[in-house]
Amino acid sequence: MEFQEVIKARQSVRSFNGEPVSAEVVEEMVLAAMEAPSWKNSQTSRYYCVTSENMVERVRSEVLPGFNQNSTAKAPAFIVTTFKKNISGFNKNTGEPDNEVGNGWGAYDLGLHDMLLIAKGKELGVDTLIMGLRDEKVLTELLSIPEDEQIMSVIAVGYATEGISAKPKRKSVDEIARFF
Ligand SMILES: Cc1cc2nc3c(=O)[nH]c(=O)nc-3n(C[C@H](O)[C@H](O)[C@H](O)COP(=O)(O)O)c2cc1C
Numbered sequence: 001m002e003f004q005e006v007i008k009a010r011q012s013v014r015s016f017n018g019e020p021v022s023a024e025v026v027e028e029m030v031l032a033a034m035e036a037p038s039w040k041n042s043q044t045s046r047y048y049c050v051t052s053e054n055m056v057e058r059v060r061s062e063v064l065p066g067f068n069q070n071s072t073a074k075a076p077a078f079i080v081t082t083f084k085k086n087i088s089g090f091n092k093n094t095g096e097p098d099n100e101v102g103n104g105w106g107a108y109d110l111g112l113h114d115m116l117l118i119a120k121g122k123e124l125g126v127d128t129l130i131m132g133l134r135d136e137k138v139l140t141e142l143l144s145i146p147e148d149e150q151i152m153s154v155i156a157v158g159y160a161t162e163g164i165s166a167k168p169k170r171k172s173v174d175e176i177a178r179f180f
Helices: 005-010 023-033 052-063 068-072 104-123 134-140
Strands: 043-051 077-084 127-131 149-156
Touching: 005 052, 023 043, 023 077, 023 104, 043 052, 043 104, 052 134, 068 104, 068 127, 077 104, 104 127, 104 149, 134 149
Parallel strands: none
Antiparallel strands: 043 077, 077 149, 127 149
């Protein structure tokens, strides 16, 4: 798939067909994510890949709110994304933030990584749903996520059912960009 095709074809999927995604495919997605740029190459993004049936069901039923549970009813895998706090955007020697954005840079880096992760998924025929609505406390315990990491999204991974609705409309270039 050409790059332009990947970015056009990717859309959030809220209806999965239950077909499993292999650990190798998930690993390829993580490998692609690692090619993303990050603040001083700090690489603070972390991935918790949930592929076993029992754990997938626990993440779905214990971590996600009802709406997201329904959307991921037959998703065969989840990738929980976090970043290590106080590194990206921070001065190594003083531990102080380099500017007003602070840990926003860690989140920025993770977003760049996640975009490559889901785009690689699309190239491999795998669909995804990024979810920001999730229970951080339950995730921390369930996956033993260290305290120095900020949990961001849970990404459902799988294959879409046939005939899902079209991708939502985008704003025009005029609405979002100014040229000088
Ligand atoms: C940071 C972030 C959090 C999101 N959280 C949720 C969520 O909790 N539940 C959901 O159904 N969709 C969620 N989405 C998906 C967005 O609704 C979706 O990306 C947007 O409507 C554009 O549609 P598209 O992804 O199909 O292009 C989230 C997306 C992002 C980037």
